[in-house]
Amino acid sequence: MRAAVLRSFERDMDIEDVPVADPRDREVLVRIMATGVCASDLSTIRGKTSAALPLIPGHEAAGIVERVGSGVSKVQPGDRVVLSWAPNCGHCFYCQDSHPTLCDVYGGAASSGGLWDGTSRLGPIGAPIRHYSCVSSFAELAVVPETGCIKIDPDVPFAVAALVGCAVTTGFGAVINDAAVRAGDAIGIMGVGGVGINAIQAARLAGAETIIALDTNIGKAELARANGATHFINAADRDGLEQVRALTSGRGVDHMVECTGHPAAMSAAYAMTRPAGNVVIVGIAPKGTDLAVPAIGFPGSKKRIIGSIYGGGVPERDITKILALYRAGRLALDSQIGKRIGLAQVNDALKWLEQGVQARTIIEFA
Ligand SMILES: [Zn+2]
Numbered sequence: 001m002r003a004a005v006l007r008s009f010e011r012d013m014d015i016e017d018v019p020v021a022d023p024r025d026r027e028v029l030v031r032i033m034a035t036g037v038c039a040s041d042l043s044t045i046r047g048k049t050s051a052a053l054p055l056i057p058g059h060e061a062a063g064i065v066e067r068v069g070s071g072v073s074k075v076q077p078g079d080r081v082v083l084s085w086a087p088n089c090g091h092c093f094y095c096q097d098s099h100p101t102l103c104d105v106y107g108g109a110a111s112s113g114g115l116w117d118g119t120s121r122l123g124p125i126g127a128p129i130r131h132y133s134c135v136s137s138f139a140e141l142a143v144v145p146e147t148g149c150i151k152i153d154p155d156v157p158f159a160v161a162a163l164v165g166c167a168v169t170t171g172f173g174a175v176i177n178d179a180a181v182r183a184g185d186a187i188g189i190m191g192v193g194g195v196g197i198n199a200i201q202a203a204r205l206a207g208a209e210t211i212i213a214l215d216t217n218i219g220k221a222e223l224a225r226a227n228g229a230t231h232f233i234n235a236a237d238r239d240g241l242e243q244v245r246a247l248t249s250g251r252g253v254d255h256m257v258e259c260t261g262h263p264a265a266m267s268a269a270y271a272m273t274r275p276a277g278n279v280v281i282v283g284i285a286p287k288g289t290d291l292a293v294p295a296i297g298f299p300g301s302k303k304r305i306i307g308s309i310y311g312g313g314v315p316e317r318d319i320t321k322i323l324a325l326y327r328a329g330r331l332a333l334d335s336q337i338g339k340r341i342g343l344a345q346v347n348d349a350l351k352w353l354e355q356g357v358q359a360r361t362i363i364e365f366a
């Protein structure tokens with residue numbers, strides 16, 4: 001198959017011919033039809049995380065089941081699927097404790113760059129290429145654990161399904177599961193990107209009265225409003241905190257959802273949240289950085305700082321819920337799709353993301 005292989009953080013990925021091994025027990029071979037280009041891919045490709053190489057990135061994807069390994073009962077060839085980048089085992093401590101995104105078996109696989117047994121199906125024998133989050137969708141084919149396949153209806157476009165594989169579910173779940181926004185609440189969303197737009201839409205669905213979008217790019221104000229924001233604040237303004245308080249009876253918002261991954265933005269999000277409010281941290285910060293909040297006031301603030309990954313709930317349940325809302329016309333997902341390109345342009349797509357492109361670039365495979 002053709003795949004974009006990351007061999008160095010210093011240069012663009014090459015499109016290479018990569019051998020793919022057959023799916024083993026409880027694994028599925030999926031033909032990728034569409035994949036988004038997400039900020040987490042960018043962080044990994046630019047060397048901001050601790051990923052080992054070589055690696056095929058890409059984790060926001062949808063496709064068609066091509067072949068199944070032994071013991072697979074969840075899907076069959078021809079099924080259309082969204083791929084989960086946090087498939088889970090169902091049996092470990094965290095799976096039993098209702099935190100499937102913290103699955104120990106997945107965690108081990110992801111850090112090994114392999115699948116459940118720690119080995120890779122990608123690359124020639126003796127020179128394996130690492131899987132990325134058990135997906136690796138910058139490629140024509142992917143071998144994934146059975147539990148990473150979530151069946152979708154045939155009328156959902158693959159590009160939309162791909163978005164739901166990461167950005168939509170992450171932003172939606174941060175608001176619905178982790179912040180647990182109630183009707184009438186005030187919420188701030190820091191960062192109007194792929195995740196932030198979906199957090200804004202979820203806040204509107206949940207009935208938030210005041211939805212404040214913040215971004216240092218004021219060109220995103222219109223986009224934020226089109227998705228449901230009631231206010232927009234330039235996050236670079238020195239009086240951003242005062243502006244938030246002025247909109248919330250002087251208190252601060254009930255919830256902040258931080259989507260940028262900048263530690264300074266996380267501290268600002270904390271300050272903008274009212275006492276006893278929720279600070280939901282979604283953005284992935286560069287390695288080696290700390291989240292700083294004033295220690296002296298923390299106990300008395302009764303604020304809750306919540307780490308949120310993949311929407312904080314049960315991804316398969318949430319993805320199914322989100323696609324039902326989309327089909328009912330209650331979540332606007334088509335408008336989030338920007339350029340549609342082929343795999344050969346993947347390096348350009350990463351540059352556009354760095355430049356703050358307004359909508360998601362989707363790589364499609366003919
Ligand atoms: Zn992502």
Ligand SMILES: [Zn+2]
Pocket residue numbers: 088089090091092093094095102103104105106
């Ligand atoms: Zn598990």
